[in-house]
Amino acid sequence: MTVQETETKVVVSHPKDHSTQFTVLKYGATVISYKTKGNENLFLSEAAKLDGSKPVRGGIPLVFPVFGKESDPVNPLSKLPQHGLARNSTWEFLGESSPKEKDGVAVQFGLYPEIANEELTKLWNYDFTLILTLELTESSLRTNIEVSNPISSKTDFKFHWLFHTYFKIDDIEDTFITNLTGNNVYDQLLKENYIDKLPVIQFQEEFDKIYSNVDSSRMVQIVDRGEVLHTVKRSQLPDLVVWNPWIEKSAGMADFEPKTGFKNMVCVEAGHVKNYIDLKPGEKWTAEQILCEEKLKYQAI
Numbered sequence: 001m002t003v004q005e006t007e008t009k010v011v012v013s014h015p016k017d018h019s020t021q022f023t024v025l026k027y028g029a030t031v032i033s034y035k036t037k038g039n040e041n042l043f044l045s046e047a048a049k050l051d052g053s054k055p056v057r058g059g060i061p062l063v064f065p066v067f068g069k070e071s072d073p074v075n076p077l078s079k080l081p082q083h084g085l086a087r088n089s090t091w092e093f094l095g096e097s098s099p100k101e102k103d104g105v106a107v108q109f110g111l112y113p114e115i116a117n118e119e120l121t122k123l124w125n126y127d128f129t130l131i132l133t134l135e136l137t138e139s140s141l142r143t144n145i146e147v148s149n150p151i152s153s154k155t156d157f158k159f160h161w162l163f164h165t166y167f168k169i170d171d172i173e174d175t176f177i178t179n180l181t182g183n184n185v186y187d188q189l190l191k192e193n194y195i196d197k198l199p200v201i202q203f204q205e206e207f208d209k210i211y212s213n214v215d216s217s218r219m220v221q222i223v224d225r226g227e228v229l230h231t232v233k234r235s236q237l238p239d240l241v242v243w244n245p246w247i248e249k250s251a252g253m254a255d256f257e258p259k260t261g262f263k264n265m266v267c268v269e270a271g272h273v274k275n276y277i278d279l280k281p282g283e284k285w286t287a288e289q290i291l292c293e294e295k296l297k298y299q300a301i
């Protein structure tokens with residue numbers, strides 16, 4: 001069996017090699033594990049709640065319809081908690097779908113106001129349909145999202161989207177991230193905008209930055225002493241958030257364990273978060289990220 005469903009999870013294995021597989025928690029449609037040839041690619045906190053009581057600390061939480069917290073009280077999204085409602089809702093498993101790749105296995109999950117977190121849809125009362133497609137090949141995981149505003153709805157709505165991927169790494173101090181040089185960056189800790197001119201991103205302290213309008217031809221690579229651990233390719237996701245909580249912030253997160261876990265993770269989050277997307281009744285918006293294996297490739301400015 002390549003697709004196995006339980007009450008709370010779906011496990012998808014590659015038919016040619018069962019040690020290449022991913023696991024999705026129906027709560028948040030959160031990918032909580034993605035293994036290639038038995039090696040785990042994602043970080044999952046040992047204290048992550050997997051019972052639906054809290055968004056998952058690790059894996060690939062989904063951020064919709066707002067990234068962070070909207071501060072303008074006039075904006076209807078300001079009523080929602082940090083990172084919106086998709087990661088706090090139990091999605092419907094829609095079954096297998098046709099893969100794009102010859103050797104791919106694909107499954108789909110859906111979220112609509114009828115099944116989404118009731119307390120949160122009361123705060124943001126719009127009609128929406130989210131279809132998440134996850135496709136596994138022997139060397140990649142494609143995560144595709146389609147957001148629609150049904151033709152029957154009366155109003156348009158504005159939203160952000162983001163794949164909040166927690167990558168597993170060996171040691172944050174040996175890790176760097178490539179190909180974001182020359183881009184506009186907003187430092188969420190210093191509250192400052194500037195152009196990043198450093199050749200690679202390195203980590204010596206808490207890090208929380210939004211790189212915006214990064215051309216989709218740029219792949220982002222997470223590299224450990226010359227070895228590429230992860231490669232992220234994107235379509236329609238121009239912004240990238242890079243986050244590591246470091247010592248103090250990790251200590252303050254009850255669901256982050258072990259407390260030294262910040263050494264073994266980095267979030268590289270592909271999204272559309274600088275500007276809102278405006279969707280009118282009958283319109284659709286699609287985007288995707290592909291986690292794959294690639295050789296080290298520096299892309300000059």
Ligand SMILES: O=P(O)(O)OC[C@H]1O[C@H](O)[C@H](O)[C@@H](O)[C@@H]1O
Pocket residue numbers: 082083188208209241242243267269
């Ligand atoms: O604790 P959470 O709500 O899951 O957010 C975790 C993190 O998400 C993003 O990376 C933001 O840029 C950070 O500022 C935030 O701390």
